[in-house]
Amino acid sequence: xxxxxxxxxxxxxxxxxxxxxxxxxxxxxxxxxxxxxxxxxxxxxxxxxxxxxxxxxxxxxxxxxxxxxxxxxxxxxxxxxxxxxxxxxxxxxxxxxxxxxxxxxxxxxxxxxxxxxxxxxxxxxxxxxxxxxxxxxxxxxxxxxxxxxxxxxxxxxxxxxxxxxxxxxxxxxxxxxxxxxxxxxxxxxxxxxxxxxxxxxxxxxxxxxxxxxxxxxxxxxxxxxxxxxxxxxxxxxxxxxxxxxxxxxxxxxxxxxxxxxxxxxxxxxxxxxxxxxxxxxxxxxxxxxxxxxxxxxxxxxxxxxxxxxxxxxxxxxxxxxxxxxxxxxxxxxxxxxxxxxxxxxxxxxxxxxxxxxxxxxxxxxxxxxxxxxxxxxxxxxxxxxxxxxxxxxxxxxxxxxxxxxxxxxxxxxxxxxxxxxxxxxxxxxxxxxxxxxxxxxxxxxxxxxxxxxxxxxxxxxxxxxxxxxxxxxxxxxxxxxxxxxxxxxxxxxxxxxxxxxxxxxxxxxxxxxxx
Numbered sequence: 001x002x003x004x005x006x007x008x009x010x011x012x013x014x015x016x017x018x019x020x021x022x023x024x025x026x027x028x029x030x031x032x033x034x035x036x037x038x039x040x041x042x043x044x045x046x047x048x049x050x051x052x053x054x055x056x057x058x059x060x061x062x063x064x065x066x067x068x069x070x071x072x073x074x075x076x077x078x079x080x081x082x083x084x085x086x087x088x089x090x091x092x093x094x095x096x097x098x099x100x101x102x103x104x105x106x107x108x109x110x111x112x113x114x115x116x117x118x119x120x121x122x123x124x125x126x127x128x129x130x131x132x133x134x135x136x137x138x139x140x141x142x143x144x145x146x147x148x149x150x151x152x153x154x155x156x157x158x159x160x161x162x163x164x165x166x167x168x169x170x171x172x173x174x175x176x177x178x179x180x181x182x183x184x185x186x187x188x189x190x191x192x193x194x195x196x197x198x199x200x201x202x203x204x205x206x207x208x209x210x211x212x213x214x215x216x217x218x219x220x221x222x223x224x225x226x227x228x229x230x231x232x233x234x235x236x237x238x239x240x241x242x243x244x245x246x247x248x249x250x251x252x253x254x255x256x257x258x259x260x261x262x263x264x265x266x267x268x269x270x271x272x273x274x275x276x277x278x279x280x281x282x283x284x285x286x287x288x289x290x291x292x293x294x295x296x297x298x299x300x301x302x303x304x305x306x307x308x309x310x311x312x313x314x315x316x317x318x319x320x321x322x323x324x325x326x327x328x329x330x331x332x333x334x335x336x337x338x339x340x341x342x343x344x345x346x347x348x349x350x351x352x353x354x355x356x357x358x359x360x361x362x363x364x365x366x367x368x369x370x371x372x373x374x375x376x377x378x379x380x381x382x383x384x385x386x387x388x389x390x391x392x393x394x395x396x397x398x399x400x401x402x403x404x405x406x407x408x409x410x411x412x413x414x415x416x417x418x419x420x421x422x423x424x425x426x427x428x429x430x431x432x433x434x435x436x437x438x439x440x441x442x443x444x445x446x447x448x449x450x451x452x453x454x455x456x457x458x459x460x461x462x463x464x465x466x467x468x469x470x471x472x473x474x475x476x477x478x479x480x481x482x483x484x485x486x487x488x489x490x491x492x493x494x495x496x497x498x499x500x501x502x503x504x505x506x507x508x509x510x511x512x513x514x515x
Contacts, residue, residue: 015089017045017146020109022097024049024076026057026118027134030064031094034139037069038211039146043090050101052076057118063131067139079103092142110356112141113395145356194218197440201242204276206269212236212262219308219339219411220246223438223480227305230329231255232291232322232338233312237266240284241273243308249279254304255286256297263288292321294329304329305476309338314364319371324378327416333474336380336414341365341391344406354401362393365407380414381421382464384448387411413448417467417474425462425494430485432461432469437480445480450496453481462494463487 017035021028028047035045054076064071083105091109093099099111114137120130194202198218202210213236220242229243234255243253257263266286274282289297291312307326316322326336343365357363375383391407393399415421434445436455446452447468453459461469466485470478 014040014042014044016084017043018082018088018091018106018109019045019047019142020079020091020093020098020102020106021047021049021095022051022101023053023118024078025053025055026060026116026131027094027114027138028098029056029071029074030060030131030135031092031138031142032074033064033069033071034067034135034143035146037064037067038139038143043146046077046082047074048077048079048082050079050098050103052078057131059117059124059128059131060135062128063135066132067135079106090146092145094138094142110145111397112145112356113397114138114141141360144360195222195440197222197246198242201245202238204245204273205238205241206273208265208269209236209238209241212265213238218242219310219337221306221335221337222246222440223477224251224306225439226250227476228252228303229254229306229308230294230299230304232307232309232326233257234266234286235259235262235310237262237270237284237286239308239310240266240286241270244274244284245277247283249277249281249283251283253284254299255284256289256291256294256299257286258288258290260288292316292318292325294325299329301328302331305331305334307334307336307338309340311340311361313338314341314361314366315358316364319366320374320378323374323380323414326414327378327380330416332416332418333476333478334416335476336412336416337386339409339411342368342371342408342410344368344408346370347405348403350401351405354398357398357401360393360398362391362398362402362407368408368410375414376423379416379418381417381423382415382468384413384415384468385410386413386446386448388449413468415468415475420467420471420474421464425464425496427491427494428463428466428485428487429489429491430461430463430466430471430483430487431458432466433458433482433484435480435482458484462496 019028019031019035024047028049032045032047035043056071056074056076061072080103083103091106093102093109093111094114095116096113099109099113102109114134117127117131117134120127193199198220218239220239224243224246225248227247228251229240229247231240231243231253234240234257237255240253240255247253255266257266263286270284270286271282274284287297291309307330313319313322323336330336341361341364344367346367347363347365351357352363354363372383388408388410391409393402393407432453434453434455434457436442438445442455444452444454447465451461451465463471466483468475468477469481469483471483
């Protein structure tokens with residue numbers, strides 16, 4: 001029987017994690033190596049099998065070595081060989097057989113299943129591709145679950161100090177962390193490859209920032225030079241570091257996060273990073289705070305040009321307040337530009353209380369129509385979908401829990417244009433011309449999922465789209481467009497259909513107006 005003291009190597013602050021599989025040759029060893037590599041400051045993992053094969057698969061070793069995790073000295077172990085006298089803090093089964101055959105002494109465990117890469121066929125390189133795929137899925141799901149677990153506990157503890165601010169501190173989660181891997185079974189899978197300008201910007205960011213970053217998509221528009229950007233739930237700061245490059249030396253980026261560890265990572269490299277860009281002064285600032293209470297972080301009314309967030313709203317206990325706070329701090333003509341997870345219905349308690357589904361960024365998903373209503377109530381009268389893709393829940397157990405609910409990864413654009421937006425698309429005979437001046441888009445510009453404007457080509461628009469693109473020079477996009485015509489003559493409703501991905505049926509729109 002293992003000794004907990006020996007197992008932790010005197011690292012009393014770390015929690016013990018048991019990863020359980022059948023053969024203890026592939027998946028469980030990869031999970032062990034990934035946890036110890038990427039979450040080793042908080043957890044110490046060991047793996048075992050219900051029917052160990054006696055060896056560690058060489059391709060598992062090779063796949064882990066590619067990401068800097070060494071499992072070459074691991075050995076295949078039986079579950080009874082790693083039994084702790086007083087149990088593990090966390091136990092995770094990674095295959096269905098292990099879930100069924102787990103030992104009686106392992107009372108509580110979480111199941112996060114993965115395909116067996118050892119079943120792969122073909123050349124060694126073909127098989128290695130499968131191992132890499134499973135490795136990346138493990139890194140996303142398992143580390144995400146452990147990070148979320150810690151965040152929820154720390155948030156509950158810290159929120160007690162703000163009892164006068166939060167009426168229901170037990171339900172307050174603050175933010176969700178997810179991976180930067182582009183996987184196929186979670187909310188973080190549905191976004192296209194970022195623009196080359198964004199990719200180049202990410203390459204310049206210090207490893208200390210990118211390694212601690214968890215988020216879905218890259219919700220950053222181009223052409224934001226000189227703007228003031230607010231990043232909600234900024235985490236380690238990756239998106240803020242990208243924005244720092246896009247806004248330039250004359251712009252400013254503010255990150256808001258409630259996690260001391262993440263704030264420390266973001267702050268540590270900020271000065272040196274902006275110096276490397278040639279800036280005389282750092283244009284980034286990272287503040288501790290809650291995304292529902294930006295006023296507590298001294299974010300003033302109408303002080304921000306662009307608010308961004310990256311898969312953090314879905315875990316907030318007060319999503320309407322997040323939306324209304326974003327509206328409050330935005331300048332007229334500003335935009336709330338973000339990626340998150342939404343659902344085609346209001347979710348039952350069996351979904352919202354499932355910890356694995358929280359880790360998958362699913363359980364906190366807001367009903368799309370409720371989001372539209374809350375956005376319009378806050379003042380964002382015409383939410384636009386830039387990109388949306390359905391999330392496929394493939395795990396049989398999770399699929400059964402979710403029932404017929406459909407989930408979507410969506411990038412939204414919400415413009416603050418008081419008095420200029422209507423809840424329906426109205427036709428005033430206007431047209432817009434894109435000048436081709438936004439960096440990275442010389443030939444065309446995509447406003448949303450059904451408005452793509454070619455450079456110098458007149459494009460018929462409704463009144464709302466005209467406002468978003470720059471009518472009367474209010475929108476931040478106005479320098480890049482010419483708007484022809486005014487609203488003196490009304491021609492009725494503008495012929496504009498619903499967003500094709502989020503509309504579940506021809507009669508049901510994913511939102512008012514052009515969406």
